Amino acid sequence: MIGYVTLGVSDMEKAKQFYSDLLGDMGAKLLLDMGRIAFIGKDLSTPMLAVCTPFNGEPNNPGNGxxxxxxxxxxxxxxxxxxxxxxxxxxxxxxxxxxxxxxxxxxxxxxxxxxxxxxxxxx
Structure with missing residues (x-):
């Protein structure tokens, strides 16, 4: 049911490295890098984590809750x-x-x- 979850970040390179290193033992890796958004997971047909800079160009803000x-x-x-x-x-x-x-x-x-x-x- 879930395709991917997106987290807004301020530094794409740092975020890609953090999540690739953190989730590598679960079999996740950088699957697709489109510049302002990158997908990390096992493959493109299972749930993934996406990190991105916000589309509107405003600073990222973690959501409360x-x-x-x-x-x-x-x-x-x-x-x-x-x-x-x-x-x-x-x-x-x-x-x-x-x-x-x-x-x-x-x-x-x-x-x-x-x-x-x-x-x-x-x-």
Whole structure:
């Protein structure tokens, strides 16, 4: 159902590198680069992440309440991706931990442009 999610960024080269490095272990790579927008994912027929400079030329602004949630496959992987994001320049927006007992484990970061990301595992 989801084709791609777009995040506005201020520095395309930095954003492409950040997300390619962060999501590479999930099999994602830069698939299509069209200048002001680039698509990162496993292939063009599965859901992708797009980073772009805003079409209207105005500065990017992270949306209040907007978040991209990624499910890496285990609680240990949540911890690993959180740590990797921080090492790549993200900032903490909620350390890894159990959020809902026996149901939801998650960690939260802000990418270098302030976009909120979650890494999570149900169960």
């Amino acid at each position: 907007n978040m991209l949630a990624l499910q890496p496959g285990s609680k240990e992987a949540v911890d690993s991706y959180y740590k990797k994001a921080i090492e790549l320049g993200a900032t903490c927006d909620g350390e890894p931990g159990q959020r809902i007992p026996n149901q939801f484990y998650g960690a939260y970061v802000r990418d270098p442009d302030g976009n909120k990301l979650a890494f999570f595992q149900f169960g």
